Amino acid sequence: MAAPSLRKIAYHTLQQGKTLAGLAHKELSTKLMKVFAPEAVTESFPINQDLIKEIRRSIQSLERIDWHEAEEGIYPKSQLFEAPWLEWAKKYPLVWLDMPKTWERRKKKKTREIPRNVNEEDYPNYYLQNFHHQTDGYLSNHSAEIYDIQVEILFNGTADSMRRRVLAPLKRGLKKYLSDESKKVKVLDIATGTGRTLQQIQSALPEIELYGLDLSGAYLKQASKYLSSRNGDLVQLTKGNAEKMPYDSNSFQGLTCVFLFHELPRDARQNVLNECFRLLEPGGTFVLADSIQIEDSPKFTPIMENFHKIFHEPYYRDYIIDDLNLRLEESGFSSITSESHFMTKVWKANKPV
Numbered sequence: 001m002a003a004p005s006l007r008k009i010a011y012h013t014l015q016q017g018k019t020l021a022g023l024a025h026k027e028l029s030t031k032l033m034k035v036f037a038p039e040a041v042t043e044s045f046p047i048n049q050d051l052i053k054e055i056r057r058s059i060q061s062l063e064r065i066d067w068h069e070a071e072e073g074i075y076p077k078s079q080l081f082e083a084p085w086l087e088w089a090k091k092y093p094l095v096w097l098d099m100p101k102t103w104e105r106r107k108k109k110k111t112r113e114i115p116r117n118v119n120e121e122d123y124p125n126y127y128l129q130n131f132h133h134q135t136d137g138y139l140s141n142h143s144a145e146i147y148d149i150q151v152e153i154l155f156n157g158t159a160d161s162m163r164r165r166v167l168a169p170l171k172r173g174l175k176k177y178l179s180d181e182s183k184k185v186k187v188l189d190i191a192t193g194t195g196r197t198l199q200q201i202q203s204a205l206p207e208i209e210l211y212g213l214d215l216s217g218a219y220l221k222q223a224s225k226y227l228s229s230r231n232g233d234l235v236q237l238t239k240g241n242a243e244k245m246p247y248d249s250n251s252f253q254g255l256t257c258v259f260l261f262h263e264l265p266r267d268a269r270q271n272v273l274n275e276c277f278r279l280l281e282p283g284g285t286f287v288l289a290d291s292i293q294i295e296d297s298p299k300f301t302p303i304m305e306n307f308h309k310i311f312h313e314p315y316y317r318d319y320i321i322d323d324l325n326l327r328l329e330e331s332g333f334s335s336i337t338s339e340s341h342f343m344t345k346v347w348k349a350n351k352p353v
Ligand SMILES: C[S@@+](CC[C@H](N)C(=O)[O-])C[C@H]1O[C@@H](n2cnc3c(N)ncnc32)[C@H](O)[C@@H]1O
Pocket: 124, 127, 138, 151, 163, 190, 191, 192, 193, 194, 195, 196, 197, 213, 214, 215, 216, 219, 240, 241, 242, 243, 257, 258, 259, 260, 263
């Protein structure tokens, strides 16, 4: 067997470092919460040794596929190390400073503390909440600045590896368009947040025209700052509701959507799928990534149950039992497939020609 390259060792070391940092952060913050805000502590299902082993196995398998797909050229290997590290290091203290406010919200079960300057009529009611007890919900620069670090901590450093799982199915779906140089291929990332998936798509498919949509102006500003600090064509970012998107029918060859669906009520989920079907050109591909679900990952049930017990995730419990294959079919999609990678399930669906 050939010795692993230095780059591979560096990648695994980085991932292990991020996992340890995530675990250490959670351990310490839970200890502090128990001391300073014991009423904020929520009872949760115990995670036994067998489950811990299963989590480790699942993370290792995610790392293997992440490395393998980079080797195959689905995306450049540099992607495996991509993050605004300096920016994150500067913002990390803010995560700690924000914590007492989060505890207070958990303690008082306050879930609708939205900044006063927000015009509530501009947003659907389900959006005006402190998802995962986030200060200001998705509606401030402060929230947008610390979001990426919080997600990396939540997933023990695997968030970007999980997001990258949309790239292979997206590239396969776009292959037939990419050979036709007379027409620009257009891809939209729905609920793009701070733009991490957009950046990944841009590095895997530099020749395409990229669009991003989100309901949060603050998150889009963060995405714009991040994307414009890098090489690559301009990405067109638009503020809008994924249930009613401001684009023409049949105008995209590819669509992606990462970590949105568990934060939507059922009817909104269906509305977004119907919109995705409308926006795609016949033959186009939609790649959806979100939390794993009970049906195909029963061994991780305690983790899924804890997620909505510990964090404010009002639609998660319904999401993990929602039959999204059926919903995709109801919207008109065909050739639907799905696969799970650690905590993320990825669906691929096509609009029939
Ligand atoms: C959990 S974050 C995921 C962000 C990003 N895709 C990622 O991978 O980190 C959910 C995002 O969905 C956005 N969002 C929620 N409801 C939305 C809606 N109805 N229309 C558009 N964006 C929405 C939020 O503003 C937020 O940026």
